[in-house]
Amino acid sequence: MLLTCADPLGRAYDLAMLDLDGVVYVGPDAVPGAAEHLAAAREAGLRVAFITNNASRPPSRVAAHLTDLDVPAEVADVVTSAQAAASVLADRLGAGARVVLLGGEGLEVALAERDLVAVRVDADADALVTGYGPQVLWGDIMRGAVRIRDGLWWVASNTDASIPTPYGVAPGHGVLVDTLRRFTGVEPVVAGKPARPLLDETVRRVGGERPLMVGDRLDTDIEGGRAAGFDTLLVLTGVTGLPELVSAAEAERPSYIGLDLRALREPHLAPEESDGAWTCEGWTARSTEGRLSVEGRGPEAAWWRAAAAAGWAWLDAEGEPVDVDGVTPPVPGSGGGAG
Numbered sequence: 576m577l578l579t580c581a582d583p584l585g586r587a588y589d590l591a592m593l594d595l596d597g598v599v600y601v602g603p604d605a606v607p608g609a610a611e612h613l614a615a616a617r618e619a620g621l622r623v624a625f626i627t628n629n630a631s632r633p634p635s636r637v638a639a640h641l642t643d644l645d646v647p648a649e650v651a652d653v654v655t656s657a658q659a660a661a662s663v664l665a666d667r668l669g670a671g672a673r674v675v676l677l678g679g680e681g682l683e684v685a686l687a688e689r690d691l692v693a694v695r696v697d698a699d700a701d702a703l704v705t706g707y708g709p710q711v712l713w714g715d716i717m718r719g720a721v722r723i724r725d726g727l728w729w730v731a732s733n734t735d736a737s738i739p740t741p742y743g744v745a746p747g748h749g750v751l752v753d754t755l756r757r758f759t760g761v762e763p764v765v766a767g768k769p770a771r772p773l774l775d776e777t778v779r780r781v782g783g784e785r786p787l788m789v790g791d792r793l794d795t796d797i798e799g800g801r802a803a804g805f806d807t808l809l810v811l812t813g814v815t816g817l818p819e820l821v822s823a824a825e826a827e828r829p830s831y832i833g834l835d836l837r838a839l840r841e842p843h844l845a846p847e848e849s850d851g852a853w854t855c856e857g858w859t860a861r862s863t864e865g866r867l868s869v870e871g872r873g874p875e876a877a878w879w880r881a882a883a884a885a886g887w888a889w890l891d892a893e894g895e896p897v898d899v900d901g902v903t904p905p906v907p908g909s910g911g912g913a914g
């Protein structure tokens with residue numbers, strides 16, 4: 576259920592854990608306004624951590640990319656699923672443990688940081704870790720699969736099915752995880768979102784009493800944040816649009832919805848229900864005979880909150896998502912909108 580926060584979110588929470596792709600940048604480019612909104616929220620006292628399921632780039636490279644986009648980032652502000660995977664391994668096995676590495680540079684750096692010894696796939700080992708690594712050889716994957724099947728403990732950095740590349744959306748590490756699962760019948764321990772280790776690792780490294788998870792994906796950022804016990808902010812600069820939002824299962828619903836990172840600088844009002852309609856700052860949304868309609872006039876973000884609340888009420892009552900065909904959000908900055 577959506578929450579009300581009378582203070583700007585960046586003041587009510589002391590740590591924002593920011594997903595990167597679709598939140599701060601899209602591919603190589605910054606989300607418009609992201610640098611300015613983050614700078615203002617940080618100036619007002621908000622601590623910021625950048626978290627990513629991408630295990631291939633070490634934090635130093637991610638920090639340099641952010642700094643290039645005018646979002647100043649120290650290496651210590653960046654937490655990756657590779658680091659979370661190394662923590663899972665080190666917590667259970669202790670320093671000096673030998674780990675078969677099937678992944679990229681990010682995982683290699685993360686293992687060394689926790690005093691774990693990366694070994695080849697045919698060497699004596701206590702565990703095996705996998706992560707996105709385009710240079711990993713198929714022969715090594717085959718050998719690793721057999722060792723997992725025969726009982727070697729397996730940790731996976733993440734299960735993302737896709738990864739954006741300059742030539743389009745391509746298979747992510749999750750595709751390899753599925754392949755290994757199918758062959759071995761073994762479930763890995765997963766470090767990245769929506770599993771807990773990455774978020775726990777972030778709080779451990781960066782601190783924060785009242786963390787807010789900020790992301791663009793319902794089934795990783797929001798579901799993962801909620802599962803870890805944190806409040807969550809969904810921003811609409813990435814992969815989530817109206818059809819995804821009104822289809823969200825209970826566990827994937829955010830605490831707050833904002834257009835972009837300016838939401839950190841604003842208070843949030845939750846929609847209120849009356850006679851089956853949901854009203855939020857001038858907008859009224861209802862689901863009638865399976866169709867969503869939104870009427871009124873008000874801030875654009877409030878349109879989305881009213882629409883989400885009316886959509887979720889329908890989903891919970893009827894078991895299927897409301898039809899949103901032809902329902903269009905207000906044009907940014909117009910202050911008005913269509914029904």
Ligand SMILES: [Mg+2]
Pocket residue numbers: 594595596597598790791792813
């Ligand atoms: Mg994202």
